[in-house]
Amino acid sequence: MAHSYEVLGSEQVYEGRIISLRTDTVAMPGGGESVREVVHHPGAVGVVALDDEDRVVLLRQYRHPVRQHLWELPAGLRDVDGEPPVETAKRELAEEVQLAADRWSLLVTQHPSPGFCDELIHLYLAEGLTEAARPDGFVVEHEELDMTVERVPLAEAVQWVFDGKVKNALAVIGLLAAAQVRSGSPRLRPLDGD
Known part of the structure; x- marks a missing residue:
């Protein structure tokens, strides 16, 4: 019988603009307990946008925690209450790459x-690309002002993963998953899947 890992107590440590941190005291197997630090994150989406020439849309964006420009997929936070993840993905695709x-x-x-964060990311494949305007009220600012956008053949982008040129985990997963979709026929879940 599986252990239930009951939360015996919880304390909020930090509340930020995007994340929060709490400590949970959790009942462990064998009768002990342990304190676990948990970062709460609202969740995010990512988009593997493939054009009719099988090129993927990649962004090169500065990420301060690692102090590097990274190759990434269009992506963003689930920061609109009640917005379904696929709608967030559609909005992010328009905001970041039009x-x-x-x-x-x-x-x-x-x-x-x-191991420490509850973030869940929904990663979508977008095909049949057309130009779009940025949503009303969206303002390009901060790191996005320095962002570059390129279309890279999917096979080349996959090689970038193995060359170490693509290090962003979401991009690695997305590129490899899209390549598998192109080379095989995995059963994909419905858009509203978890």
Whole structure:
């Protein structure tokens, strides 16, 4: 019989603009207890946008925690209450790269750091790309002012993963998943899947 890992107590340590941190005291197997630090994150989406020439849209964006420009997929926070993840993905695609897509598929969902964070990311495949305006009220600022956008053949982008040129975990997962979709025929889940 599986242990239930009951939370015996919880204390809020930090509340930030995007994340919060709490400590949970958790009942462990064998009768002990342990304190676990938990980062709460609202969740995010990512988009593997493939054009009709099988090129993927990649961004090169500065990420301060690692002090590097990283190759990434269009992505963003689930920061609009009640917005379904696929709608967030559509909005982020328009905001970051001014594109829309005719066809959407849920590629994967993933917890990037489940040892300390509850973040869940929905990663979509977007096809049938067309130009789109940025949503009303969206302002390009901060790191996005320095962001570059390129379309890279999917096979080349996959090689970038193995060359160490693509290090962002969401991009690694998305590129490899999209390549598998192109080379095989995995069953993809419905857009509203978890």
